[in-house]
Amino acid sequence: MPPNTARRQTSGWQASSQVSEPAPGVFFVEGPASNWIIVKDQSGFILIDSGYPADRTLVIESIEHVGLVPSDAQALLITHGHADHTGSAAYFSDTYGTPVLCSPEELRQVQGVVKHQIGFAQVLPRAWNPRVFRWAAHAIAAGSLTAKPATAARAWSVEELRGLPGSPQAIVVSGHTPGNVSLLLAAVDVIVTGDSFITGHALSRHTGPQMLHRMFHHEPVRAVAALEALAGVDASVILPGHGPALSMPLSDALASLRI
Template identity: 65%
Template sequence: MKQQTHRWQASSSTSEPSPGVFFVEGPASNWIVVRDETGFMIIDSGYPSDRPLFLESIRRLGLQPTDARALLITHGHVDHTGSAAYFSETYGTPVLCAPEELAHVQGREQHQVTFGQVIVRAWRPRVFRWMVHVIRSGALKAKPATEAQAWTADTLRNLPGKPEAVLLPGHTPGNVAILLPEAGAIAVGDSFVSGHPLSRTAGPQMLHPMFHTDPAQALAATHRLDEIDASVVLPGHGAALRRPLAEALETLRSRPSAPNPEGA
């Protein structure tokens, strides 16, 4: 796992699937930089150990981390909030999330997969390798973003890309997708993904049920995306999908509801 992180390079891991929208595939979790004439913001921030990579990816775009207008969090899992507390404390960056997710992001609630859920499956090679990566990534010592704030629609509209939040409960109570209407792109976080270390398949899919607070609700909530027009889908795990959201959702629903890592 350390070798994988060592080989990671911002140049080969960053793409611009829509103008001004930069998608960064981290070693195990993704983040997004959105830039326009008003500045830039970031969506999600990887694991705690991804911080040097996170900072490198921003600077490689000719931007300075201290200038980020906001860090938006799709949901409060540690592989998405890894640098949130650091940005808040070091740069004074507003860390924003859905009101329904605020207690989770601030660390006052927990909606994370439990150690027990993982350990009973750890004899499976894919699960064991993922568990080792999570531990090495600093997940067990992650610091909550205690100064995080709940966004409003007006707050979001005044940020680069004029983002709009779509509440998709089930993965966590306040899990969201973030639509970037001017770019025709949508960041779906873990509402669904295009790949994951526990999955043997690529393309639109739900995460394993153990990652969801309510797996049935998580799948049902994706119907809230049915009327949204987007031509690029940016997941929290896996590659960007340069295809219409409606098509991605159709593929998602044609598959089993969750990957089954060697019987896990």
């Protein structure tokens, strides 16, 4: 990335205030526009999502902030293949040989073969809205249009996930993208929702459980209906792809969700 872009994105961001530990061994990192999670136990650590391409230095800083070495990551798990979640995937794969893993249904997008992402056709008619304009300007500055796909990514298996730090369990919540998932860390009562639902966003005036604006979803109606996959899942800590972490039962969050 150009040096000036890196400086622009890191300006004002500090790991000391943006990294929290809402559950033992689970570190929630609030990036400039999207979040990522570090999960560690006695066997090592994994990374879940990785911000925009220009957030790479922040991803590395956050890992080092919690006393870990970026090259030691056992895997980088991707909740879905949008550029604000896959920004460091190619770098980790190419530089450290980190396995980049996603759901089988999302693999082609993470590899860059297909693209299910918002484009100019959805943004331009709404660009008069200052919130949309500011979001779009940040996304472009953060490298969304030039994001490098993780061509070496591969699909995970249930057994492979179970053997990783935190023993994550993937729950497919399709609609935002075809292979979008949430990840359950059952041992610590945590659900990583990614963009299945969020708690805040640059386009939203509200904080709390909510869906992203419909223009971000590949299939908006399905994205809402697919939340049924989370019904009955036990978790009391919610870590979204956008917005702050929540300490509340997942069932309560779903019941109060803004559509």
